[in-house]
Amino acid sequence: MKTSFIVLCIICALPSWAEARPVSFPGGWMPMVEVNAHGMNSEIMYSPTARYAVGVRGEYDASDDATLAYATYNRLLYRNNAPASQTNLYVRSGIGNVHAGGDDALAGYLGITADWEDRDYMVAYENHYLMTGLASVDDHFEQRFRVGVAPYRASYEEWQPWLMLQADHQPEADVPLEISPVLRVFNGGPVLAEAGISNKGSVFASLILSF
Amino acid sequence: MLKRYIILAALVTASTAARAEQITLSVTGLVCAYCVQGIEKKFREVEAVTDIDFNLDTGTVTLTTKENGDVSDDTIKDIISFGGYGLTDIQRKAE
Numbered sequence: 001m002k003t004s005f006i007v008l009c010i011i012c013a014l015p016s017w018a019e020a021r022p023v024s025f026p027g028g029w030m031p032m033v034e035v036n037a038h039g040m041n042s043e044i045m046y047s048p049t050a051r052y053a054v055g056v057r058g059e060y061d062a063s064d065d066a067t068l069a070y071a072t073y074n075r076l077l078y079r080n081n082a083p084a085s086q087t088n089l090y091v092r093s094g095i096g097n098v099h100a101g102g103d104d105a106l107a108g109y110l111g112i113t114a115d116w117e118d119r120d121y122m123v124a125y126e127n128h129y130l131m132t133g134l135a136s137v138d139d140h141f142e143q144r145f146r147v148g149v150a151p152y153r154a155s156y157e158e159w160q161p162w163l164m165l166q167a168d169h170q171p172e173a174d175v176p177l178e179i180s181p182v183l184r185v186f187n188g189g190p191v192l193a194e195a196g197i198s199n200k201g202s203v204f205a206s207l208i209l210s211f
Numbered sequence: 212m213l214k215r216y217i218i219l220a221a222l223v224t225a226s227t228a229a230r231a232e233q234i235t236l237s238v239t240g241l242v243c244a245y246c247v248q249g250i251e252k253k254f255r256e257v258e259a260v261t262d263i264d265f266n267l268d269t270g271t272v273t274l275t276t277k278e279n280g281d282v283s284d285d286t287i288k289d290i291i292s293f294g295g296y297g298l299t300d301i302q303r304k305a306e
Contacts, residue, residue, distance in 0.1 A: 025249020026293055050249070050295030054294055080241025081297040083270055119267060156244040156265045189248040210248060 022074035022113055023053040023088045024210050030055075034206035037178075037198075038063060043072065055095055063136050064137045068092030085118040098132040105133030121161065122148040126137050142170045148184070159187050166196060173202055231261070231280065231306040236272040236287060239297035243267065257282055257290075265290040275306070 024030045024047040031044040039062040045055030052075045059068040071094065078089040090113040098107035111128025126144035146166035162184040170178050182196035195205040227256045241247065249270065259280030264273045266304050276282055284301055291298040 021245075026268040027252070050293065057212060076295070079240070079295060081238075081295075083239050083299075086242050086243065086246070094224070149287050153268060154268055158244075161242055185269070186243075186245055189245070192234065192245065210245070 008175045021088065021115070022092050023047050023050065023076050026050050029071075030208060030210045031124065032206060032208040036204040037202050045050070045072065045074065054093065057096075061137065064100055066100035066132075066134070066137045068096065068098045068132075070089055070107070070109070079101070085116060087116045089101075092126075098134055098137055099147055100134055100136050103134055103136070107137075108131040117129050119153050122146070122150075122164070124148075138172065140170065140172050142168070142202075144168050146182070148182075157187065159185050161185050164196075178202060185190035229270075230278065231278050232276045232282075233304045233306050234274040234276065234282060234287070235300075235302040235304070236274070236291065236298060237300035238270050238291055239274055241265070241267060241270045241272070241296055241301060246296070247272075250290060252292045253294065255288065 014073045022045070024045065026047060026049050027046065028047050030047070031042070033042040034040060039060040040060040041057065043055055043057040044051040045195040047053040047111045055072045058082040060066075061068065067120045069158065072092070073094070074090055074092045076088060078087075087088070089171070092111045092113060092175040095106070098105050099174070105135050107130070109130045111126060113124070113126040115122065116122040117123075124146040125144070127141065129139070129141045131139045139193045142158040145167045146164050148162045150160060150162050154160040164184060167177065168181050168182045169202065178200050180198040181195040182191065182194055186192035190211045192208040192210070193206070195203075197203050203207050228267045238250075241250075244267070249261055251265070254260050254272075254274060254306075259282050260274050261277045261280070262275040265271070266273070274282060288298055289303060
C-alpha cells in the first residue's frame, strides 16, 4: 500500500507527452511509454511511409482519474533536408474515448510539432488541444518548447546523449509553467530514452523504441 | 598472338565483372542516428548490398556491393527519397 502510494505520488508529480518525431521511417514501428505529471501514457505507431503514421494511444490522467484511448494519425506537413540539418513540421491528431467517474464520452486532440536539428544543436516545439465530452475532464491546451545541445558527436552506432532544457506551459494548470533539464540518449536503433526533473521537482521519464 | 590477346581480354573482362563496388551517396537531412534506421533497413533488403556505413558528419552513406552485384541509381534514389531524405550525389568506385 505504501509502495503503491509512493508510486502514485511520483506519477502525479510528473509534466506530459513523450517527445519524439511523430512519424517514423517507412515500415517502421514505434512503441513508447511515458510517466509524467498527469499520469502515464503509452502509444504504438506504424508509419507506412515517411509522410504519415497511424497508431493507438492510451493515457491515464491521475488528476482527473480518467483514462483516454485514441486512434491516432500523424502527418508530416513539411520537411527541409539541408546538408547538415533537418527541419520538420507535423500535425498530430487522435480521436477516441474518455472514461471517468463511470461515464464515457468522445475525446480527441489536435496539435502540431516542429523541430530543427543538426549534429550539435536542436530546437523543438509542440502543442496540442484536448477536447472531451465529459465535464469532469477539462478541455485544455498544452505546449512544450525545447532547446538542446549534444555534448559530443557520436557515430551512428554509438549512444548519443543530448542535454536539453524544456519548458512546459499549460495556461489553465495550477502550475502553468515548468522548466526542466532533460537528458536524452539514443543509438542507431532501437532505443531512445529520456528523463528529466522540473524546477517544481517533478520527475518524468520516457522510453521509445523504433524498429 | 591473337589467341593470347583473346585470353588476356577474357581475363580482364572476367576480373572486372567480378569486382565488388563501393557506392558513396551524399544525403541531405541525415543528422542523427535515429534518422539512418529506415535507410539502413531498406538497403539491407537489397540483395547486392553486403555492407552499409554512415558518416553523419559528412552526410554520406557508403554501400559495398557483392561481386557482380548491381544497385541501380533508380533503386538508390527510391530508397533515399522514400525514406524522407535528399540525395545530391552518387559516386561509384570498383573495389
